[in-house]
Amino acid sequence: MKNNKLYTVIIKPEECKGCERCVNACPKSVLKMGEQLNFMGVPYAYYIGDGCIGCAACFYTCPEPGAITIIEKSEEGS
């Protein structure tokens, strides 16, 4: 097996304001804008579930302090 690290990104729907900066910034295009609205009344971004490389582009471009969390998956969990 290759020694590739696996990452996942969690976007909190209630903290996203739907500015689409992360969707534009993601080099792998694994973030998409959803159709549903959160409690502030804006559509929020979501992770399609596969393909995150942990580059943190979305994290640094996001203007909200805690909307995006990036997690490195451990091997037994993957």
Next chain:
Amino acid sequence: MTGKIVYARSKGFFERFERRPGAIKDNMHYCPGCGHGILHKLIAEVISDYNIQDKTIFISPVGCSVFAYYYFDCFGISVPHGRAPAVATGLVRANPDNIVISYQGDGDLGAIGFNNFIQAANRGENIAVFFVNNAIYGMTGGQMAPTTLPGQKTQTSPFGRSVTNEGYPLKVSEMVAALDSPVYVERTALSSVRNIMNARKAVRKALRNTIDKKGFSMVEFLSGCPINLKMNAREMNEFIDNQMSNYFPLGCLKDIADSRDPIKRPEGVYNSRQVIDVLYPVKVQKGVAPDFRNPSRIFEKERRIKIAGFGGQGVLSLGMMIATMSKLRNFNVSWLPSYGPEMRGGTANCSVVLSREPVGSPVVDKECNLLIALNQPSLDKFLPELKTNGVLIYDSSTIEPPNCGDRIVYAVKASDIAKRIGDLKYANSVILGTLSVVMEDYFLEGADKQDFDRTFEEAIMDCFSSKQSVIQLNIDAFYAGKQAVFKENQPDGAADNYGDCAVKNK
């Protein structure tokens, strides 16, 4: 799923933004896609990484980021518009170990506070200035700023900024880099991820310089205001990368921190005794003198005094005279003026509190002991606040006798007496004279009746020291006010002849 968190909410922020009003406590108040949020995250990360939370002071400017103290888990100060570098200077001079971050926008730094900023830069203050340049006044709705690009349409330049009329945009970083004192000047952009990572490096470098006491560091951030410029996230980044960066080229303009020694300033004076002596030269004696012989029970009680009239009648200076006189009699005093926005003709009042103990609240809004009313509306307004058994002194030449119940009332024809002396303006000194008689028990400490009137004269001289010519007339008015009371007390009913002062319910 198990895993290790690699990027998450920075420790430089509060866990929850409890200071933010309203229901939302996890988000910032900025619009979607705002550059402030991105920069806040970079700064919070560095504060947490360098472990400087306990000595960092974040100065919020006026602008959208005025509420930055909601978010950063460090010290925070909100300052008047454009004055962040001036306040930062004070903070860093008072304690050179402070790490002061001056966070400013383009209206704050480039227009209103530019001189404050450029002078602080030229003095080489050991602060980090983060200058957020979004080419527009964001908070007020998108007016033209000093950094608005040529041809850019804003609310106040609907046909585009014309260089023939409004001039060229202000290149702040270039101007600062031309000075000798600043050690680090860089311009970055909060647009693409690559630029944001450069900005992150610049923030780290600027704060590293501040920690090492190298001097003035400034980082300019080209930032987006997508709401006011009516753009989405992609258009905003393109605008910054293609148009703003053309006029404001990115890159490091100056970095001489390595060749500079840490700043050393002359040490300040921290002798607290010396500071107290300079600030409070008058020694106030608390409590009662050993030779105290005043048998009156009111002597120990706090007096809460309200003086009210219309502006220009001498209401505030009467309060000031009472306070000054009481200070000379070793009382603790407070004097709090309150007046309308009109320069003349509005109502004015002032609250004076006299006490042998330290004064708690300087506001007299109820439980008033002594009310001095100089016109009818003031009497009607404040009479309900006067305590039962409280004392009312009013100017009976202009005011109808009120219905006062159990209160003690003194009426003085102050305006008439003042007119006889020369001018209506002396009415306040006449009232002061009356007060010196009716409240004598309260001010006398013992057998010092001789210099009792002296203190009033000194108070009058003190209050009118800038208008020497009226001092003597005010002192005359003061004695006339005293006489008015004595005349009333004469046994042969002289009060009816003079009618200057009447006592009811005594």
